[in-house]
Amino acid sequence: MTISSKKIIIAIDGFSGCGKSTLAKDLSAALHYTHIDTGALYRAITLHCIQHNINVADIHSVMAATTSADIKLKVEGHTTKTILNGEDVTDRIKNPDVAAKVSEVAKISSVRAHLKALQQSFGEQKGIVMDGRDIGTVIFPQAELKLFIIADIEERSRRRLLEMEEKGVSYTIEEVKANLLKRDHIDSSREVAPLKRADDAIIIDTTYLSRQDQLEKALSLVKEVKN
Numbered sequence: 001m002t003i004s005s006k007k008i009i010i011a012i013d014g015f016s017g018c019g020k021s022t023l024a025k026d027l028s029a030a031l032h033y034t035h036i037d038t039g040a041l042y043r044a045i046t047l048h049c050i051q052h053n054i055n056v057a058d059i060h061s062v063m064a065a066t067t068s069a070d071i072k073l074k075v076e077g078h079t080t081k082t083i084l085n086g087e088d089v090t091d092r093i094k095n096p097d098v099a100a101k102v103s104e105v106a107k108i109s110s111v112r113a114h115l116k117a118l119q120q121s122f123g124e125q126k127g128i129v130m131d132g133r134d135i136g137t138v139i140f141p142q143a144e145l146k147l148f149i150i151a152d153i154e155e156r157s158r159r160r161l162l163e164m165e166e167k168g169v170s171y172t173i174e175e176v177k178a179n180l181l182k183r184d185h186i187d188s189s190r191e192v193a194p195l196k197r198a199d200d201a202i203i204i205d206t207t208y209l210s211r212q213d214q215l216e217k218a219l220s221l222v223k224e225v226k227n
Helices: 020-031 039-051 059-068 102-106 109-121 135-139 155-168 174-188 212-227
Strands: 008-015 035-038 070-076 080-083 126-132 145-150 202-205
Touching: 008 020, 008 135, 020 035, 020 126, 020 145, 020 212, 035 080, 039 059, 039 070, 039 080, 039 102, 059 080, 059 109, 102 109, 102 174, 109 135, 126 135, 135 145, 145 212, 155 174, 202 212
Parallel strands: 008 126, 008 145, 035 126, 145 202
Antiparallel strands: 070 080
C-alpha cells in the first residue's frame, strides 16, 4: 500500500481491552511513526502512589505525588519506555494492582492538566500515533485522523485475561470483566475529559478482527487522509 510521506497526527481512543494500544504500536511501526501511550503516564503516577502508600482517593496527596514524581516517556526508535524516578517501569505499570486504581487517578482534573502539556509536546513535529481516552477530544482535537476503538465486553475480558495469564497472574474471567466495567464507568462518567468519541472519529470494532485485519483497516484510513 503506497502512502504519502506527509506526516500527520493519529489519535486513537477507546475503552480498556479493545486493542487500541496494540493497534497503535502496529500502526506506528508500519508508518515509521512514534507511538505514545498516554495511559502509561497515568499508570506511572498510580504506581508511584502505590509505592508510597498514597490513597488514590485523596486528591491533594495524589496531586502532590504527581508533581514530585519524576516521570518521563523515553522514545527509543518508534516506541516509548516509561521511566519513573529513573527506573524503567514499562512492564510493571501493566500489572493488575495498577490497573485497579489508575482510573481513580486519571479522573483528577489537576493531574490531567499537569500532564496535558507533556502529551501535546510530543505532537509538535507530527509523525505520531497517540492512544488514550481523550486524545481526539482534548489533547489533539486537530489530529488529521481520529480512531475510536470498540469491542464486545466478553472479548475484551478474554483478551485481558490472556494478558494476565501470560504474566503469571491468576484472575478469573469474572474478576477481569468486573474491573473493565468499573473502569468503563469511571472513564466515561468523570467530569473532566471523559472518554467519548470525537464527532469526527472513525469507529473500528475489533471484536471479530484479527490483529492484521485491524492494521490493514487503519492503514487504509491513513491512506485516505494523507493522499
